[in-house]
Amino acid sequence: MFDWICLIILAVAHYGQSASFVFEDGKSTGPSIIFIKQMTSLDPENNPEEAFEVYKEWMDIRTTDLNTVMDDYITKNGKTEFVAMGHSLGGSAAYAMARIRSDVIGVVALESPFMYDIEGVENGKYVFNQEDYNVPLLNIYSDSVYPHLFEADFSEYANNKLFLERSNEQYTTIHYEGVGHMGLCDLSRQSPILAAMFSGGFQKVNARIQLDTLNKDCLEWIENLSK
Numbered sequence: 001m002f003d004w005i006c007l008i009i010l011a012v013a014h015y016g017q018s019a020s021f022v023f024e025d026g027k028s029t030g031p032s033i034i035f036i037k038q039m040t041s042l043d044p045e046n047n048p049e050e051a052f053e054v055y056k057e058w059m060d061i062r063t064t065d066l067n068t069v070m071d072d073y074i075t076k077n078g079k080t081e082f083v084a085m086g087h088s089l090g091g092s093a094a095y096a097m098a099r100i101r102s103d104v105i106g107v108v109a110l111e112s113p114f115m116y117d118i119e120g121v122e123n124g125k126y127v128f129n130q131e132d133y134n135v136p137l138l139n140i141y142s143d144s145v146y147p148h149l150f151e152a153d154f155s156e157y158a159n160n161k162l163f164l165e166r167s168n169e170q171y172t173t174i175h176y177e178g179v180g181h182m183g184l185c186d187l188s189r190q191s192p193i194l195a196a197m198f199s200g201g202f203q204k205v206n207a208r209i210q211l212d213t214l215n216k217d218c219l220e221w222i223e224n225l226s227k
Contacts, residue, residue, distance in 0.1 A: 007222075010069055010070070010073060010082075012065055012066055012069050014061060014062055014065050015029075015065075016029075016031060016032035016034070016035050016061075017031060017032070017035050017058070017061065017062070017089075018030070018031065019031065038054050042054060044155075044156045045153050045155060045156075048121045048124060048125070048126055048155070048156075049121050051156070052118055052120065052121050052126065055115045055118055058089060058092075058093075058115070059092065059093065059096055059115055059116045062089070062090070062092075062093035062096070063093060063096050063097065063100060063116070066084070066093060066097055067097075067100070067101070070082060070097075070101070070103075074103075079103070080103065081103050081104075081105045082097070082101070082103055082104050082105065083104070083105060083106045083107070083108065083222055083225065084097040084098060084104050084106075084107050084108070085107070085108040085109070085110075085218070086108075086109060086110065086112065087110040087111070087112070087184055087185050088110065088111060088112055088181065089112070089115070090110075090112070091107075091108075091109030091110050091111065091112025092109070092112045092113055092114065092115035092116060093115075093116070094107045094108065094109050094112070095107055095109055095112065095114050095115075095116055095117070095133075095137075096115070096116030098133055098134075098135050098137075099116060099117070099129075099133075104135060105135055105136075105225060106135050106136045106137070106138070106221075106222065106225050107133070107135065107136075107137050107138065108138045108140070108218055108221065108222070109137065109138070109139055109140065110140045110184040110185070110214075111140060111141050111142055111144065111145050111181055111184055112139075113156045113157050113159070113160060114128065114157075114159035114160060114163075115156070117129040117130075117159050118156070125155055126155055126156060126158060128158055128159045128162075130159065130162060132163075132166070132168055132170075133163075133170070133171075134170075135170065136170045136171070136172070136221075136225060137163070137170065137171050137172065138172045138174070138218065138221045139160065139163070139164070139171065139172065139173045139174070140173075140174045140175075140176070140184065140214070140217075140218075141173070141174070141175045141176070142175075142176055142179040142180050142181055142183055142184055142199075143176075143177060143178065143179060143180060144180045144181035144199055144200065145157065145160075145181070146175040149161045149164065172221060174217060176205070176210065176213070176214070177204075178203060178204030178205045179203045179204070179205050179210055180195070180196070180198075180199025180200060180201060180203050181198065181199045182194075182195035182196075182198045182199045183195065183199065183203045183205065183207065183210055184214060186211065188203060188207040188210065188211070189207040189208055189211060192207065195207075
């Protein structure tokens with residue numbers, strides 16, 4: 001599909017939705033009050049209509065940011081192909097880019113709902129675009145989500161369940177046992193206590209070993225896209 005000369009990472013911080021956002025003048029800021037309030041008050045199962053509107057807002061913000069960065073890179077460096085990758089909400093945006101752009105040739109999503117695929121709410125249930133993706137997907141889960149994918153009260157993950165059940169050779173799923181949601185990012189190594197608070201308990205796997213395994217699996221999968 002393409003030849004690897006080097007791997008260039010475009011890391012995007014979303015204004016108002018990132019733990020730290022640095023401006024060109026060196027000043028920095030954190031997540032906005034609005035975003036924090038949305039994150040803490042959202043009830044996707046009991047109030048799906050409100051959640052749907054918030055999800056649309058989040059996806060619009062993040063896909064706009066990603067399109068801006070990717071288009072800027074192309075302007076400066078010429079046409080290229082991208083692998084979109086993200087954790088949690090970032091992974092939801094990565095899935096979205098595969099729906100939006102033809103130059104996205106693969107997606108790595110670390111425990112992410114297919115948020116962009118939600119088209120509305122009917123009878124209290126999310127309505128999804130259920131069309132298969134036409135690019136390879138690497139769907140990675142921890143114990144925080146994977147064991148619950150088939151539960152009725154996980155309806156915002158309905159497409160995750162659907163695509164997991166489909167025999168599509170382009171979809172690869174990895175479940176890391178003994179790890180929580182934050183075990184799929186650097187927070188588990190930098191602050192195990194915070195990671196445990198956000199994941200519902202301490203993970204059973206050494207954080208450094210887990211992250212090394214995660215990095216290795218992701219890189220091997222990306223390298224295989226060129227074969």
